[in-house]
Amino acid sequence: MAGLLKDRSQCPFEDKWPCMRPIILKLLKQEPVTQAEWQDLFYSVYLVCMWDEKGAPKLRDALKEDIMDFIKQAQQRVLAHQEEQALLKAYITEWRKFFTQCNYLPTPFRQLESSLAGKTGLSIQKRNQPEESLVRKMMLDSWNQSIFNDIKKRLQDSAMKLVRAERNGEAFDSQLVIGVRESYVNLCSNATDKLQIYRVHFEAAYIETTEAFYWIKAPEQLQAHGVEHYMRYAEAKLREEELRAQKYLEPNSTSVQLLTDCCVRVLVATFKPAILAECPRMIRNHQTDKLRLMLKLMDRVPEGVAPMLKDLEEHISSAGLADMMAAVDVITQDSEKYVERLLDQFRRFSKLVKDAFDDDPRFLTARDKAYKLVVNDATVFRLELPSRQPPGAGAPPPVVVNTKPNNNNNGSPESKCPELLANYCDMLLRKTPLSKKLTSDEIESKLRDVLLVLKYVQNKDVFMRYHKAHLTRRLILDTSADSEKEENMVEWLREVGMPADYVNKLARMFQDIKVSQDLNQQFKEQCRATIADSINIKILNAGAWARGSERVTVSLPLQLEDYIPEVEEFYKKKHSGRKLQWxxxxxxxxxxxxxxxxxxxxxxxxxxxxxxxxxxxxxxxxxxxxxxxxxxxxxxxxxxxxxxxxxxxxxxxxxxxxxxxxxxxxxxxxxxxxxxxxxxxxxxxxxxxxxxxxxxxxxxxxxSTERSKEEDNQCIVQLRILRVQEAIIKILKMRKKINNAQLQTELVDILKNMFLPSKKMIKEQIEWLIEHKYIRRHDDDINTFVYMA
Structure with missing residues (x-):
């Protein structure tokens, strides 16, 4: 063990570097290295770092010098090419060889990195975070400081010229631009922002040159070929630039979106007024393909679609009203023609929205808004409701009824559309030439069409009043074409959201008829045969059927007068305490x-x-x-x-x-x-x-009598007044306290399925409720109302 220990001075850097350097140069030049040389390089680095106190810094400096020398030689080889494509090709070749070695060369120098890290006091990397190689960083920084900084401008300019050439239809090897981009991406040694160099230089240059290219080309196209051709050009170029950006810009970044935004700004937003100016004409001429393209372009621009929606609304409302006025002589005489024309308009406008805008919800909303104006317009047909109550008409104050779409408070008459829709339903459900020539399925389809138009009618209470009058007539005169359809219609009205109390009254009428048929049969069985054959009575509940208080005096023929006492006597025996009104x-x-x-x-x-x-x-x-x-x-x-x-x-x-x-x-x-x-x-x-x-x-x-018609209209007004009062009380009972603006909003929301109350009606009913101490104004705010229990 003691024999293996050596003095550190016995393995100095100077002794080992001469044998290490040839192997390092071979690796830089991507020349073959034997396994023994590879292992010797590991061992020599270890010895220098472990046994020479100053070995690690010396080894680092020598390694950096050789790397710089190699890079300078590569730079000379690149700059030997003057032609742009050749320059790019040479640079990419040198870069890829060098970058490959950036992954291999640091491997034998791990001991050097450890030694340098220990001596400089660098902190140990956290777990699961890859350790940045000092040698690899040194290689990339050296390349960046020398060759890249020297020829970066030429590289960018050459790459951008190639992209410009491609935009002009010329062919070239796309790998040249891709290779340049890769070097920008991989050169950055900043661990927190790997794309810094790419973003600051390559991305910025790419977007800048793209913008400059289309600033010149786009106005030329618009001026030379007009808006319609320009829209096709802009759409084609946007698609083309998105595909090109996906190829030449870094995919895992925001570059493609930034480039797209730039192209939209230059190609579309700049020319938005000129493009949108053509929208009304295209809508009028039903140029659906061009409108579809316009929507595609304007959808990319902030507030680009809003003017198109306005143009569509104006077209539908103006074209719809003009169409009604053009046929005024026909439709004023025939409710069938009127409803058919309304339905035809709806189909045409819906087809326009579908073909041109793919049933985009924004355009469907615009269609509905404009079509509602047509349906509720009072230019062609007017329903003259009384503007004020007759003297002595009860507690609520006088009120001006106004539910015209513009909702101003000038007492304008309402549209007669709901009345005409009710008349058309009557033609379909009654025994008429129209209902006789249609099949059951066709009648059902047309009734569904009426319900479709009814959806856009603001004052549905008028429709329900006239529909009830017609139903009353059909049931009393036994003129219904199909009793099953009659009852189905009631359920369909319920399905489309008509107020429950309206629909329930209609359902009660059918029940009354069935009860009346039983009473009629019993009466015929009990009375003399001559009467039984000649009379048919209908005893109905006044609550569900009564259309008003009017009862017209008439001197009946004796033949009818004789029956009245017998009917009354029969009914008294069945129901004592009830009174019959004829x-x-x-x-x-x-x-x-x-x-x-x-x-x-x-x-x-x-x-x-x-x-x-x-x-x-x-x-x-x-x-x-x-x-x-x-x-x-x-x-x-x-x-x-x-x-x-x-x-x-x-x-x-x-x-x-x-x-x-x-x-x-x-x-x-x-x-x-x-x-x-x-x-x-x-x-x-x-x-x-x-x-x-x-x-x-x-x-x-x-x-229908002269007085009962006026009374019907007055009843509509009276009922609306009561509905508004009822809704105000309902809201205040729940809220206890509410300001005027919120009250009006909630009130309209509650009543919208029946009618649209005017601001004047709301104001007057609030005043009436305050006067009669149902509600009061807040002590500190006159625009806030408080419920009084």
Whole structure:
């Protein structure tokens, strides 16, 4: 053991370096090294570091000197090439050989690194953190300080020129640029930021030259070929530059995104106004491919899509309203044509959004917003609701109804769309030529279409009121085309979010009809046979059916008057304490009309029947208007409407009643106008007189009187007032205290499925509730309301 110990001075650096140096040079030059030489190098490094106090620093300095000499020789070999591609090729070759040795040469010098680390007091690396090789760092730093710094500018410029040449369509070896990038990435010895040199130099140069290239090319393309061609050019170049960046820039960095952002800024953002200026024209002309491309480009730019959304909204609203105005003569006369045109618009606008914008949710929202303006516009159709309540109309104060889409408070009329939608539903569900020519599936499809439009209607309460009126008519007159469809429609209304209390009332009407049918059957079984065959009663719950307080007086024919006591007596036995109210304007019957031409069955309203029976005992006499009024006891408006329906029924070529002098409207009837039964009345089919037949004169008169229509509209207003009050109380009960802005927001959210309350209506109902001490203003803030229990 003692024989192995030597004095450190016996293995000085000077003795070992001469035999170590040739092996080191061979490794640098990538020349073959024998196993014995490799092992001797390990042993010599160990001896120098362990047995010579100053051996490690000397060995480091000598090694660095040889590395620098090798690098200078490599630099000379690189600079011997003047042509750019040859220079890059030579540099990459030298760099790759050198970088390969950066992984091998440090291996025999681990003892040197340990010795230097110990003497300089460097801390031990933490567990799981790779130890940085001092020799490898020295090699990379030496390359960076000498050859790289000297020719870095030439390398960058040459690489960028090659990329520029590729952009101009020239071919070259892409590995030349990739090799330069790799040297930038691998040269950095900074453990905390390995990409520092690459980012500061190569990445910055690449982005800068790209930006400079397109600053020149892009305006030339736009000026020479116009916006449409330029959009295709910009999109192609963006895709091209993204692919090129993935090839030439460091993949595991933010470089590709930075380059893409730069290209978007230069190619798209700079020319955003010019590109967007073409959007309205493209939308008008349905240039869907170009719009799709525009969206693709504008989606890359901050706030790029917002102007497109605005352009789409303006197109849909203006085109939709213009389309309605162009067909105003047709659609104002036919609710079917009106609804079909609305649906056609919706399909066209939806197709535009799908084809041009791939049903992007932002553009679907813009479509819905604009289409809602069309549906709720009051230019073509107006529903004139009363602006103020009639005198003595109860507690709530006068209110101006305004639910026009712009929601200003000028008392503008509402759209008549909900009423027309209800009329169209009635045409589909009633026995009409339209419903008869359609299959069950087609009717269902069209009803679903109505519900689609209804989704955009702001004042759904109007639709429900008219739909209920039509349903009442169909159920009472037994004119429903399909009872199953009727009940399905109620459930569909529930599914699309119509208020539950509205829908529940409709469901009760069907239950009432079934109960009434049982009562009617029992009545027929108990009364005399002659009555049973000629009368059909409907006893209904006023709560679900009543359309208003109006009951029209009329002097019934004796044949009908006889039945009333018997029906009332029968009902009293069934339900004591209940009162029957007779709604004659909701009743109808069939009379047989005979003259010299033939015999006809005529379906008439009770009012028409009362008028016709005035001639029952004097069929050939001419009766004055005044005498008819005394005989029927009908109010003047109803008598005029009823007589007009008998004198000018649109489907008849020969009218049932003739008037003298001739009249062109019900207002033309004077007190001395004379009426008589047309003894030549007949049904004409295909130009031939029919001796037998049946005609329905009920038409659309049933269930609507002049006063009841006004009352309906007033009821809509009254109900809205109560709904607003109810919702305000509901919100304040829950919140206890709330400011005005939040109250209005929550109020609209609650009521939006029924109607859109105007700001004036909300304000007036708040004042009414404060006056009647349901709520109060906060002591410290007049815009805050507090619930009073």
């Amino acid at each position: 709604y004659h304007h909701m009743s109808n019957g069939t009379i047989t009309f005979s003259n010299q031409v033939g015999r006809f069955d005529v379906d008439v309203t009770t009012f028409q029947m009362a008028v016709l029976f005035a001639w029952n005992q004097r069929p050939l006499e001419k009766v004055s208007y005044e005498n008819l009024r005394l005989a029927t006891e009908l109010p003047d408006p109803e008598l005029r409407r009823t007589l007009w329906s008998l004198c000018a029924f649109p489907k008849l070529k020969r009218q049932l009643v003739i008037v003298d002098p001739p009249a062109y409207s019900p207002k033309d009837f004077a007190h001395d106008s004379r009426f008589w039964v047309n003894q030549e009345f007949a049904i004409v089919k295909n130009g031939k007189l029919q001796k037998r037949g049946k005609i329905n004169l009920i038409g659309r008169l049933q269930l």
